[in-house]
Amino acid sequence: TYQIDIIIDFTPDNRNGSGKSVDVIGVDKDSLQQAKNFCINNNLPRQEGGGAINLFMDGLIADVGSWREFWINAAPFSLLELARKNGTDTLVPALPTNSDGLAADNNGLPIGFNVSALFTAGNILEGSYKEEYLNYGTATEDIIASVIYRKYNAKEVFSTKESVDVSLENPPSTAIRETFDLSQFVTQREQAIMFGKLLCNQRRYIRKGIEFQTFPSEAVIAPGDFIYVDVGMED
Secondary structure, three states: OOHHHHHHHHOOOOOOOHHHOOOOOOEOHHHHHHHHHHHHHOOOOOOOOOOOOOOOOOOOOOOOOOHHHHHHHHHHHHOEEEEEEOOEEEEEEOOOOOOOOOOEOOOOOEOOOOEEEEEEOOOEOOOOOEEEEOOOOHHHOOEEEEEEEEEOOOOOOOOEEEEEEEOOOOOOOOOEEEEEEOOOOOOOHHHHHHHHHHHHHHHHHOOEEEEOOEOHHHOOOOOOOEEEEEOOOOO
16 A cells, blocks of 8 residues: 555545544645655666665554654655645655655666756845754764564465665764664565665755745745755854
8 A cells, every 4th residue: 555545545545534523624735645656656766676666655554643744753754745835735755856756867867857946045035044064973974774573474374574684885984873663564575775865965965954044936936845044154
């Protein structure tokens, strides 16, 4: 099952979902379809065996809790992120994709992407620009991700848990080993590896976040879009 199918089935559905309790549920079906295209057609190369795989969610949602908090934690298992779009919830790919959901071309290289907007001192409201650097220490060290997944065999009654270690090439001696348990929902070794790759790259290359306000007429971007910010500052 794909994560997007679970959301579509649960939220508006009168039989299985919360549609029987409320009249309108805010989900953006267009962007959810794009996320499903990514789960099916991502074309991301596998570390083992070649080819590409579908990104599934194989498990049972049994615990009571916040629906949005659940997806914040679970969406990355399929390389997705929970987002808010025009007042509705949606999932968007954590990687650049084209309209067909492809994140890589046939050579295994990332696809190109378009910058949706340029923000400079001319369209950023004065005094609203902020930069926040990640705390130095363990939050910025490279990691060796030990990813636990559930090994499923249709001929066996009970499944077993296995783990795979993922790191960037030649990790430094300061790399920190961290464990991530995906066994409740991930049964594919290759998917566990892809999740680990995403974490390792995010830890190395995401160093700061920015926040600013702009004019309403300039806000023509959506979750998952890429922007370029030039405020005349250099690191």
